[in-house]
Structures are given as structure tokens and as C-alpha cells.
Amino acid sequence: MKLEDKHAGNGDLVGEGQPYLGEKYQANGKPVANGRGEISVKQEANGKCGVPRKSLNMYSWQEIQKHNQKADQWLVINRKVYDVTAWANKHPGGSRVLNHYAGEDATDVFRAMHLDLDIVKLYLKPLLIGELAPEEPSQERHKSSQLVEDVRELRRTLEAMNMFKVNPVFFFLHFAQILILETLAWLIVWHFGSGWPVTIFISFLLTISQVQCFFLQHDLGHTSIFPKSKWSRLMQKVVMGHLKGLSTCWWNHRHFQHHVKTNIYPKDPDINTGPLFVNGYLKPISAYLHHLLVTIFSLCSFSVGLFLLMPVYANLMSMEMMYLQKYWGEFAWVSSFYIRYFIMFGPFYGIFGTILLIFLVKFLESPWVAYVTQMSHVPMRISKEENRDWLSTQVLATCNVEQSFFNDWFTGHLNFQIEHHLFPTMPRHNYHKVAPLVRSLCAKHGLQYVNKPLLKAFGDITR
Numbered sequence: 019m020k021l022e023d024k025h026a027g028n029g030d031l032v033g034e035g036q037p038y039l040g041e042k043y044q045a046n047g048k049p050v051a052n053g054r055g056e057i058s059v060k061q062e063a064n065g066k067c068g069v070p071r072k073s074l075n076m077y078s079w080q081e082i083q084k085h086n087q088k089a090d091q092w093l094v095i096n097r098k099v100y101d102v103t104a105w106a107n108k109h110p111g112g113s114r115v116l117n118h119y120a121g122e123d124a125t126d127v128f129r130a131m132h133l134d135l136d137i138v139k140l141y142l143k144p145l146l147i148g149e150l151a152p153e154e155p156s157q158e159r160h161k162s163s164q165l166v167e168d169v170r171e172l173r174r175t176l177e178a179m180n181m182f183k184v185n186p187v188f189f190f191l192h193f194a195q196i197l198i199l200e201t202l203a204w205l206i207v208w209h210f211g212s213g214w215p216v217t218i219f220i221s222f223l224l225t226i227s228q229v230q231c232f233f234l235q236h237d238l239g240h241t242s243i244f245p246k247s248k249w250s251r252l253m254q255k256v257v258m259g260h261l262k263g264l265s266t267c268w269w270n271h272r273h274f275q276h277h278v279k280t281n282i283y284p285k286d287p288d289i290n291t292g293p294l295f296v297n298g299y300l301k302p303i304s305a306y307l308h309h310l311l312v313t314i315f316s317l318c319s320f321s322v323g324l325f326l327l328m329p330v331y332a333n334l335m336s337m338e339m340m341y342l343q344k345y346w347g348e349f350a351w352v353s354s355f356y357i358r359y360f361i362m363f364g365p366f367y368g369i370f371g372t373i374l375l376i377f378l379v380k381f382l383e384s385p386w387v388a389y390v391t392q393m394s395h396v397p398m399r400i401s402k403e404e405n406r407d408w409l410s411t412q413v414l415a416t417c418n419v420e421q422s423f424f425n426d427w428f429t430g431h432l433n434f435q436i437e438h439h440l441f442p443t444m445p446r447h448n449y450h451k452v453a454p455l456v457r458s459l460c461a462k463h464g465l466q467y468v469n470k471p472l473l474k475a476f477g478d479i480t481r
Contacts, residue, residue: 075099075148079158086121092147093124097156100145112271118278118285123157126169126408127278133241133250133443161407165463169409169440172459176441181452184445189243192234196261199227204362212366221375225382228328231261232387233430239270240442259351260358263376265336267345272335277442281400281415288391289400327388329380389476390428393419394435397478398468412439413460417468419475421450428472436467 077099085092091103093116102120106113111131119127132138150156157166176182203220210216238254241247251266258266272287279285340348356376363372399414406414419425419433426433434449437456444452460467470478 076151083121091120099148111274224379263355268336268339327384393475
């Protein structure tokens with residue numbers, strides 16, 4: 019859930035002295051004196067946490083779980099109860115993200131998805147309506163308190179190891195790669211002309227550039243590059259809007275839903291493919307013949323539609339959202355992409371030829387993006403809402419692909435999807451360092467940590 023982006027505050031938003039949002043609580047509901055809990059108590063005593071404790075209403079999980087509708091949304095963060103109904107439509111990450119967690123404990127997903135905790139807390143203050151009753155556990159009763167605490171302890175360990183610290187050189191080289199490929203494509207056309215061999219060759223160069231842009235904007239969308247989220251948001255508009263020609267708001271609203279409810283039907287839009295596709299094993303079909311026909315249609319559509327993902331589907335959905343939501347600033351960024359292409363390649367191909375070049379590049383880009391993004395999720399568990407803990411939700415619905423220099427580059431480090439889903443704001447160059455600790459935690463709690471060869475992962479998508 020993304021709350022921080024619309025705030026205009028200054029300063030480093032993730033202060034090193036800030037308390038972790040998942041402190042331990044004793045059976046009586048009071049924080050354990052482990053340092054972090056003490057900080058929280060002192061802040062409340064000093065009036066820094068808004069409403070004094072004794073003035074807050076007390077709620078049971080049974081009461082909270084009733085408020086899970088679009089017109090009535092409560093959620094719990096760090097034992098505090100918030101009514102987010104009125105805020106939902108203003109939420110920068112999209113209203114559906116909040117609705118997906120209505121009536122549930124959102125402590126871990128809240129911490130995972132937000133970089134700027136200080137600013138987010140300012141938004142939470144007026145939404146606070148109470149807290150869990152002292153006799154209530156810190157998370158729903160069906161969840162393992164030990165597993166939840168182990169995940170939070172792992173995060174504290176990774177923060178102490180500076181695993182959320184960015185290596186600027188890595189991302190500078192990644193961005194430089196994109197600019198070099200774009201410039202090289204133009205220079206080749208300028209020097210050798212616009213014949214078919216040259217056109218095919220530069221199409222491959224531009225396809226690589228487009229895919230690497232996709233990976234970079236993905237990092238920026240998760241605010242995992244810059245210390246302040248507003249810088250990441252601005253740079254994402256440059257990369258996604260100017261370099262790719264797509265709306266950042268469309269991508270973020272869709273992608274954040276995927277992260278908070280991975281492979282949960284119908285909350286995850288990546289698996290909500292409609293009645294004409296058989297995705298996983300969730301959509302029961304009573305008649306065998308109907309199932310057979312739909313399966314055949316799905317395979318044919320997958321084969322053809324795979325190449326139309328970026329030039330048709332993504333562009334239409336992006337344009338639709340910008341128009342319906344009146345995101346005129348987004349329109350300007352997207353328009354700059356087409357203006358740039360016409361300036362660069364128009365003199366060689368003309369208007370119609372340049373449009374065909376753009377379509378060809380996005381046509382070639384589509385299967386690359388589709389396979390990389392789906393290889394870690396489609397073959398895994400797809401289910402309806404089960405309200406599992408954060409670790410189980412991600413590990414059951416996500417798998418990794420074996421590491422190599424090529425795999426890391428080819429997938430934009432999305433071969434480490436498990437680590438990425440657990441810690442979305444972590445810079446991706448640190449995933450391989452974190453993986454052994456995550457694997458160990460999964461083994462401790464009996465969760466299967468799946469790691470496949472790249473080609474097997476691709477084959478599993480079609481299977």
C-alpha cells in the first residue's frame with residue numbers, strides 16, 4: 019500500500035531512529051521492552067503518536083473483520099486500527115490496494131511497500147480510530163505469531179546489514195546501457211540507411227533497450243533506487259513515460275495490487291484474465307467439452323496474444339486509464355515518447371514507417387516481458403483469499419530462477435522474485451545476498467523455496 023507519494027514534506031523519510039512497525043507484544047497487549055517497543059511507548063508518552071492511548075477505542079479481531087467492504091474499510095497496522103474508507107480514493111497506490119486488506123492485519127505489507135515511513139505516518143494520524151484490545155493477539159488468530167515475528171526479525175537483520183542501501187553505480191550503468199542502445203540504433207540508421215537488414219538489426223537493439231527500460235521503471239516504481247520516493251516517482255515518469263510511452267499510474271496501480279495479493283483471485287490483476295482463459299486451477303468448468311474448447315482457445319490466444327501484450331494491450335489499458343482519470347500530465351510524458359521517435363527516425367522512415375518501427379519493437383518486446391514476469395507466478399499456487407501471513411503469501415505464489423550473470427541481466431533480477439516480493443523496496447543488486455537467509459527461514463517453517471532453471475521456468479508457463 020502506497021501512501022507517501024502525494025506529500026510534499028522534506029527530509030530523509032526513513033529515519034534510522036524510527037521504530038520498526040512490528041514490535042513484539044506481550045499477552046497483555048503491551049510492547050515487549052526490546053528497545054524498539056520502548057521507543058514507541060516513549061513517543062506516545064510524549065504525544066508524538068497522535069491520540070493518547072487511553073482515549074482510543076478497543077476492538078476485537080471479530081469486530082474489525084466485519085469492516086471489509088468498499089464502503090466500510092478498516093485495517094490494522096502495528097495493533098492500531100485505522101478507518102481508511104474516506105482515504106481510499108486518494109491513495110496514490112490506487113483504492114483497490116487498501117480494499118484488498120480491509121478487515122485484516124496490514125502491518126507487514128505496509129512496512130514492505132513503503133519507503134518513507136515518517137510521511138506515511140502523517141497520513142495515518144487522522145485515520146486512527148482505535149487499537150486492538152489488550153487480550154487480542156497482534157495478528158489474526160489463525161496466523162503463526164512465531165512465523166510473523168521471524169519475518170520481522172529478518173527484516174531488522176537485513177536493515178542492520180545495509181541490504182536496503184543502494185549502489186548508485188549499478189543503476190547508473192543500467193541507465194547508461196539504455197541510452198547507448200538508443201543512440202547506437204539512431205547512428206546505425208543515419209550511417210547505413212533504412213534498408214531491411216538495418217531495420218531488423220536496430221529493432222533488436224531497440225527491443226533490448228525497451229525491456230531494460232521496463233526493468234528500470236519497475237525498480238523506480240518500488241522506490242528502490244533513490245533515498246526519497248519523490249525522486250523515484252519523477253524518474254519513473256522519465257523512463258516509463260518518455261522512454262517507453264506508457265502511463266506510470268496505470269502500471270503502479272496494477273502492479274501494487276499484484277504485490278499485496280499475489281496470485282489471489284480475483285484481487286491480483288495479473289491472474290484475473292477473464293472467462294476466456296484457463297489460468298491455474300481455480301476457475302471450475304462444469305462441462306468437459308466447454309473446458310476443452312476454452313483450453314484450446316487459451317493456447318491459441320496465448321500464442322498470438324503473447325506478441326500483442328505491449329503494442330496493443332498495455333497501450334490501450336494505459337491510454338484508457340489516463341483518459342478516464344484525466345491524467346493529463348501522464349499524457350504529456352507518453353506523447354514525448356512518440357515525438358522523440360518521430361524526431362529520431364521520422365527523417366528515415368516517414369510517419370507511417372516510424373509507427374511500424376514502434377509497433378515492431380513492442381511486438382518483439384512482448385514475449386520477453388511476458389515470460390520474465392509470468393515465469394515466477396503462473397506455475398505456482400493460485401487461490402482465492404486465504405489471508406495468510408506475509409511470508410507464506412509470497413513464497414507459495416512465487417518461485418525463483420537460478421542465478422547467473424545472464425539470468426540476472428535477462429530478467430532484470432526478477433529471477434529473485436521471492437526476495438523481491440518479500441522486500442520490494444530493496445535494491446535488486448542485493449537479492450542474491452539475501453536469498454540464503456530467506457531460504458533458511460522457509461526451511462525453518464516448512465515452506466518450499468522453489469528455485470528453477472530458466473528454460474524449465476519458461477516451459478512451466480505454457481504447461
